[in-house]
Amino acid sequence: MFRYGTANIISYNATFIVISAAAISFNFSVIVIPASLYGDPNLEFPTLNQTLSFALEISSPNDFDTLYSQDSSRGNTFKGLLYVPDIPPDNPCDTPALVPRNVTRKDDLPMDDLKLIAYAPLITPECSRVYMESAENDNVAAFIFYGVPETLSNGTDPRHDESYQYEYPVYYLDGAIGQPLMNKLAEYSGNMSEVHNEANLQTAGYDLRDFARIYAVISTRSTNPMPGLWLFLLVVVAVLLFIIGASSLLMHLCQFHYRRSLRRRIANGEVDLEGLGVGRITVPREFLAKFPVYVYIAETSSIQEPRAPPAAALPAPMEGSSEPKAPPAAEPEPEVEVSEQPPSSDLSSSPTQPPPTVTTTATTTTPARTTPIAVAPTHLGRGYSQTACPICLDDFIHQETTVRELPCLHVFHPECIDPYLETQSSLCVLCKQSCLPKGYVPIRLTNAIVRRERLMRRVRERSRSTAHDRHRSGGADGAVEMAESGGALFRWRVRRLRRQEQDLMGREALSRASLRRSGGAGAFEYRRSGTQGSRMQAAQSGRSHRGGEPVEDAVRPRSLAVMRDNDVATAREIRKHLAKSVAECLALGDTMLQTRISKGRKIRLRSLRY
């Protein structure tokens, strides 16, 4: 009872772990088991000489079939002595027509504990069940059925309507091979003396008392080379690898997306590249060559002087060298341009005059008509009146010095600004505005840069939102809230605001300096011409009122006045917040911090005055 249960469990397991041990070849041979030797079943028995006896090798897949395969824990090869399981003699399955009376039975095998392979005809499902049940008690390694003529199997094919619930694999041999094999099995059932070729065997030196039996070797394909555990591990590793691969792919996609969006934003000019701290960004030569180069035209100092008396007072000594050029400039501007006609013809002969098309047109056409137009755009395009190169501090000489104009409209000696932009920085020396064209991404965008940019943006957004919150929540409420939320956080916020303000103030200072800087401690002299300034404002308000309009309009957007105004406005906003935070400090009684902040402001304001 108990044994039956175990067998059931095992077979149950076997069906669940569907691991096929499909046969690939059958090998039948005759071995000799010495009659004297009883005992060790693992002993190797000599194979009977094949020329004298029987041997059969079946490897053609058409000749056999695997009906049911066992799990391969028993090994890939099934070996054993071939025999026909015993069934009750009155059972109709045991027909002498198929199974000869003297076929090798269990009793004919010399030892009980040898490995066995059962062999029987596949007549009907009932018969095979009877055979298999019998074989199970004999501890067989495998079962081989062979097909029989249809007349005996009642026309049914028992190969497919059978459920094999046994521990051993079941194979099927073609009837054409199976029946002769059965007959052979009947031949090798007694001892050597009864064997078919007995005389020859005796002459070959075999002892007639030995047993000759058919030994079957069934090679199975290792369709599953790895045991279940290995397969499981493999599956786990594969899943892990897949997860890793998928997440890595996802990550790379994300990073690619971020990089692309950063590139787009840089191209749109939304990101301050210099602020990212990605090292030195320089201007490639091809961009540098695109910046216009033209001959310096002195500003009409007589117009400026009444307009900006305090500014003019200081630079006056510096302009001593340009004094002789004042008389032609003293006239109103249109006349100034006309008066430039004669020299412009010899300007054209100056060697350093490459890119600006405007000047080259001046050289090709008659000076009388075209020179005003040719010079006017460059002249008007200039937003500032610089009298000296800020790098070498040399004065520009009217109608003689060649100057290069950056996108911010500041002018320099090409030999001064070119090496600076090529080797040091991409920013204008004076206003720190980038000289790179808008859509140009000068660096290789790495993930680190993307991360830094995101962090900076987040900090900026947070500080902006806190500033807004504070703005909304009013002074007293804010102070109370601050007192509740703790001094450290508040101090940190103030410090951050301060730093931001510093940043903005620095920029503002520079832009302001470039707007109306004059004399003093500064090393360079230039101021914004009053007429030009007003003209620019006029252009901004939408009215254009001069000749050469298209060029002017093209130049105007570069004037950056709007941007600068924005900057100043933001700085003002920040300063307002700072003042409020000082008030909050006072409310909190944090005098030390308050003095620090206000002092910082005062000093910074003072420094701006320089």
Added chain:
Amino acid sequence: MSAASASLNRRLIQELHKSRTEQNPALTYLEPLDDSDLHHWHAGLRGTPDSPYEGGVWDVDIVIPDNYPLAPPTITFKTKMCHPNVHIESGEICLDLLKAEWSAAYTISSTMTAIQTLLTSPEPDSPLNVDAAALLRSGDTVGYESLVRYYVWRYAQKHEI
């Protein structure tokens, strides 16, 4: 190279000329150490008024590199200076203006003004003088200021003009 050094010398002469004609209120003097060598200057930096540095005058050493307007000058304090961003022994200054933020438009004189501004707006988050920075960071302004005053009195007072 000779052309570059010629333009460098021309700029330095311009600066020298200007510093002689226009007195920078932040400085007591500003001139080359030796008339034959324009690449090595020195200056006297005044302490900012209304600050603990008031009344002090510090000797400052200015070394000008060969590619000067493009690269910043190397500026060190010769007189002992107590400041979070100044090394107390070597006098080295930690100021972004003298490093990444340098612009060719700055002159020696305006750089000195910037350094004077640095005196009253220290950046304790990137200190060279850790003790002073720690005082500031912990919020002990009184202690910091008295420390500065002591150093001014002890080292920088004698230059008073």
